[in-house]
Amino acid sequence: MQQTDDLETFPYPFKGEVYRYSNNSAPLDFPSSIEITPSYINEMNLKRGLLNQHPERCYQSLSHTLRGQWEILEMIMGHLTSHYPDQFSLDKQNDEWTFHNKILQEKQYFIFGDETTLPCEPLDFIGRHVQEDLIFMMQRDGDLFLDAGQLCFPANWSLAFDLGMSFREIHHPIPGFKEEGLDERILQFLLQLEAGNPWWRKNWSLMAGNRLDTSLETFDVWGKGRKGVTLNNAGEFVHLRVEVQKLFRLPRSGGILFTIHTHLISLEKLASKAEWAEQFYHILCELPDNIVDYKGLSLFKNQVIEYLKGRLESRGVL
C-alpha cells in the first residue's frame, strides 16, 4: 500500500548540516496527542489488519496498566472531539459514554472504567481510531518502564521484546547513547515532564521501500530492500521516514503517554524542494559510521548520496 505524505505537510526533520543524537524535544504549542491526515482511512485499515493478524506483535500490556489505559483513552477522546469536532463526538452520561467516529461510521457505547464493556483493552481500543502508535510508560522508583503499548508501525523494534523494560534498557542498542550520558539526560528530562505541558520531537530514518509496518519481526522480509537500491531507482524506492513523537504526562497515573505518528516521503518528492535536497545531502555526507549503521543505511547510503548529488548538479547547486 502506498503511504506517502504531501510535500507541504511533511514534517521535515532537519536543522543545520550536521546530525547527532540529542534531546531535540520542544514544547508542544498545539497540545494534541494526535493528528488526522488525509491517509487516515488507509492507515486505519492497515493498522486494524495488522492488529487482527499479529496481535502479539502489535499490542502488549501488563495487568497493572488498566487504570492508566483508561486515562489515555479519556485524554485521546478529548483531543479527538475538541480538535476534530466534525469527525468525532463523545456523549457522557455519568460513567456511560458513547464514542462516535464519524469518519469510519462507528459508534461504541461503554461504561468508563469497565473493560468488559469494550471489545478490547482501552489502549488497544482507542489506538484503533488514531494513526499514531501509542506507548504507555509508567513511572516508579525514579525510572520509567514500558508497561503497555499498541505499535503497528515500529522503526525496526519489537514491542513484545521491550515490554516491561526500563528507559535505559530499551535504548541499550543505540550507539553512544550511554557513553555520551544521553540516556541519563533524557531520562531526567522525562521524569520531570509536567502534566499540561506536553513536548514533542521528530526522529528520522531512511527506508528502502514505503512500508509503514517496519517491525523487527518482519525485518527478514523488508530489510532485503536495502540491497536493491540503485542510483536509478533511489528516487522512487527510498523514502525518508519521520516519526512525530509527542510526550504527555498523565496526571492521575503519573505515567507518560508517548504517541508516534509516522510519515513517509519519497526521496524524489523530497528532492523536489532544493533546500531540503541540499541540506539532506550534506547531513548524509557527514553522518558518522555508527549512526549510519544503527539507522540501517550502510547498504544504500552511497546510492542515496549519489542520487541527491545528481539532482543538485542538474540544478547547478553543486
Place this chain on the structure above:
Amino acid sequence: MQKALFVSGKRKYLFCADQNGMEILQPVIDLAVAEKAPYEIYSEAQPLIEWLKKQKMGCYLYVAAEWAKLDSLKNLTEEVGFSEEEAQYIGYGERWVKVFCCRCHGITEVILQEKQEIACSECDLLLEVSNHYSRLKNAYLGYVAKL
C-alpha cells in the same frame, strides 16, 4: 572470563564464592586488604542467608559462582535486601542463556559465546545473539543474522 571490579570506599566487603570463584575474587580481596578495609569471607559453617542477614547497611558484596548457580544466589541476596548497587555477581564456566527470536518470538536455549549465530529452534531463522536483554523474558534478543 568475567572479572570482579573493586569498588573502593565501602564500609565493609563481603566475599561469597566456591573454590574456583575465590580465585576470581582474589585480586579484589587483595585490594580490600591493601585499603585496610574490614572484610569477611563466607564459610559454609552457617547458612548463607543467616550470614547475609546479620550484615549491616553499607556493606558491599561480591558473589562468584558457576553461571548455573548464580541466578539463585542473586535471588537470595536480593531477598535479603542487597540492591544491584550493593553487590557484584561474577559467573564462570558454561553459561546457558535464552535467545528471543526477533521473527517468531520463540525461545532457544544456547551456551553463550562471543559473536554467536544460532538457528531459532522454532522457525529456523539464523539469529545473531545480541547483548540486548529483557529481564521480563530473561532472554537476549536474536537479530536476523543474514539478509
